[in-house]
Amino acid sequence: MHTTFNALAEPNRMRIVELLREGPLAVGEIADRLELRQPQTSKHLKVLANSGLLEAKPEANRRIYGLKREPFEELDEWLSTFRRTMETRLDNLAAYLEKLQDKQPGG
Amino acid sequence: MHTTFNALAEPNRMRIVELLREGPLAVGEIADRLELRQPQTSKHLKVLANSGLLEAKPEANRRIYGLKREPFEELDEWLSTFRRTMETRLDNLAAYLEKLQDKQPGG
DNA sequence: TGAGTATATTCCTGTCAAGGCATATACGGG
């Protein structure tokens, strides 16, 4: 899990992921659109692929990288357990509501 | 956003966040439970707080750190746009379904 | 096989961040 976060923590990798939401692309395309050099692009793609976020599909001369669903589903699950946690934890909820109501003093 | 990921990418910080799901804790408690030294614990807490993930509530001698909701909500939103993206992108969906159905050719 | 294109890998360097340890600061009690 923290591997996923690590991969997405790097700004350029994040940009790559955002770009690939439009659809799979070849390395050169990615480098071109994001104005990155080809080698660093390949390196970032490698990290992202190793983290399971991307998948490469060889196509003739090129390698087409596309997003994978699993890590995002996993992330989603993790988050939903968090949502449940938050709902249960009244401490935080109370503080949250206080702010919403512009808080009346005397508590 | 990538600030959030950056904060969570560090294993010990992730452990802190997981721990705090049970409820807010003082620095010493956190350090104790996770077997971290107090100074590094404070440093990690600082990073987490600066990223907006935590909030410190001074209480006498101590500072009680607790999770904030906003970053998780934000993360959730980000993820949901992703979910939408994934549903739209038929390339990936097709591949996904193929796997699920043990793939019968000619789709 | 050789040329050409697309991508991956290697080496190098600078920067950033984490841990260890010492110490400063904050707060409460007397």
Add this chain to the structure above:
DNA sequence: CCCGTATATGCCTTGACAGGAATATACTCA
């Protein structure tokens, strides 16, 4: 104010990692 406890900060060393440039590898086509 002085003490004790809880927490934050500073300095140092070290390891990880990103970018740059050169080069190796993979694949296609003739």
